[in-house]
Amino acid sequence: MEGLFGKLRNLDAYPKINEDFYSRTLSGGIITIVSSIVMFLLFISELRLYLHAVTETKLIVDTSRGETLRINFDVTFPALSCSMLSLDAMDISGEEHLDVRHDIIKKRLDSHGNIIESRQDGIGSPKIEKPLQRHGGRLEHNETYCGSCYGAEVSDEDCCNSCEEVREAYRKKGWGLSDPEIIDQCKREGFLQRIKDEDGEGCNIYGFLEVKKVAGNFHFAPGKSFQQSNMHVHDLLPFQKESFNISHKINRLSFGEYFPGAINPLDGVQWVQHAPYGMYQYFIKVVPTVYTDIRGRTIQSNQFSVTEHFRSDDIGRLQYLPGVFFFYDLSPIKVTFTEGHVSFLHFLTNVCAIVGGVFTVSGILDSFIYHGQRAIKKKIEIGKFS
Template identity: 55%
Template sequence: MSSLAGSGGGLLSKLAKLDAYPKLNEDFSTKTMSGGVITIASSVVMLLLFISEVRIFTALQTTHELVVDTSRGETITINVDVTFPRMPCAWLSLDTMDISGDLHLDVDHDVYKQRLDAKGNPIREAQKHDVHSTKHTAPPVNPNVTCASCYGAEEVAGQCCNTCDEVRAAYRKKGWALTTVDHIEQCKHDEYMDSIKEQVGEGCKIWGRLEVNKVAGNFHFAPGRSYQQGNMHVHDVAPFGDAKMDFSHTINSLSFGTSYPGMRNPLDNVKAKQPQRGDDVTGMFQYFLKVVPTSYTTLTSSKPLSTNQFSVTENFREGQGGPGRMLPGVFFFYDLSPIKVQIVEKKSSFMHFLTSVCAIVGGVFTISGILDAGVYQGERLVKKKMQLGKFS
């Protein structure tokens, strides 16, 4: 029994020799004022570093990765909100085209117009703008109306133009400019012409979304109804005569897809003013956009959000008004990048947080111990020299 106790005591004594933290008797330890100051300072430093590490641990972090975009056959949602303080809603046409020049007549549009007075206040309730309504390739003839004249623009003998739009279409096919419609019987009760005259001096706010193919293209705000004539996309500006067109505008927002946390759109709240250097000066505002496909994956969802970022450069082309001159308006030309950005949310692991906290405590404790030892030895050396009278 005694041998067992002896062997147990020997084992414990050997274990005590492995102690890397030897204890000092309180009789041999000395507390100093400088040590107290260093202790307080090191505690404050440790607390600040700990709070910083907690903030890093609780904050969301994102990683960015560039990959080749392999998606095909998709569409892009364009969310647009633009205000024109000096262009009436009836004068404006919104169109989308892809790189081949074809109009996007078969895609889903959801765009609204809000008439504004000269001070920018809404006049009436917002109305839905049908993009298709501004484009006519072959307007139907009303069989209940007697065959009306095309006013010299007939292609074949006996051709009928029973509506104001049919007269305009006949003139366009001839390449003639229909500068006035006062003498045309079909246009005397045309709602489009009435709205043009009624809304003179007003402004317009247009907002909504456009679904377009995922290819390079453009969408634009321009005056007059737009038509597809052969392979050409044209706008009928004859109803406006010599009226001055000021396309000064404010882009309240513009995005290509759904927004994600931290997303920035460079054209939000951008204002552009047309130079005022003459009554016949007009111009084309051009925005060249580079759209970058982007996917964003949150911590709570395994399915990434597909959206787009974009960069922009802008230009203003000044021109003169009148027939045959440059078409004024606001044009957005966009091109797709072949590189896709993948953004993934992540948080630091608890083990990483624990490792950082231990490093903070150990590092600050070690540095403060070295500093305290240096200050203490310095104080002893000064006191010793003062006792020997060698310190002056």
């Protein structure tokens, strides 16, 4: 039996060193403490990675069709009043949204940026008190008011009961409203006086647009827009101004819903106009993005990159429409972010790698220091360093 055990001992691939041959050193103790601390810190770091979600990123071809694109914006114009400012959107499919008012809020600002008034619509109109009828008489008894559109009626039944409705009828005809004072509704509502009262004010406009998921643009510009000879123009005559200051600050601009880690490069961007005329343009490349969190909830959104350009009219007249234009195009590549946890087996493998790696490096370092000390000690003993 003892012979069998002896043969087994000869097969031991892990021979042991007798404790009598152990030599404990100060340097070895220091290295042991330091390596233990390093292993502990690396273990904590790996544990945090295991407990927290990691995000996997992929690029795929965007094959989605028939979707809409939501544009969220919050822009401040410190030198352009709300009565002047209008919002238009159009795309390459030919769809147009002129003088957008739904889902839009305007805030009048004084010269210091303080809010004067917040309203959802444009200039608005006061309550009608015995207004002028189309036939020239005043509204009496229980008659239904029907104001003249001043030549812009499509049919005899059309009515324009406010200055805004007259301007809208003119816009549909492709006409500009040169003198609002000759329009009874505008005169009654004090249209020009309201513009004069708001002179020197600023405007904060915010809200969102729902547009087709195709390339297009939206822009903020003074005056009501209309089509004339297949051209997009704005009626600037009622404001009787020689120049328009389109200095602006983009408080927020995003395409789609917010998702964790989203960065919108135009948030907080500010630009000040120094030239008397011109338009400011942003060229945006929108990248569709899908974010799936650890619970499986999916957010369909977008990221974007942007370049900027200012077109100045140095010749001293309005060559370009003054305003801030956002031209956007869609990338054919979609980015997907997927949250997930590291598997326990992967965590365990990393922990073993940390322990083994630190232990090996510490052993090599300890051996180098120990043998170096012994070599120096021997040389001292034979008198080479005496």
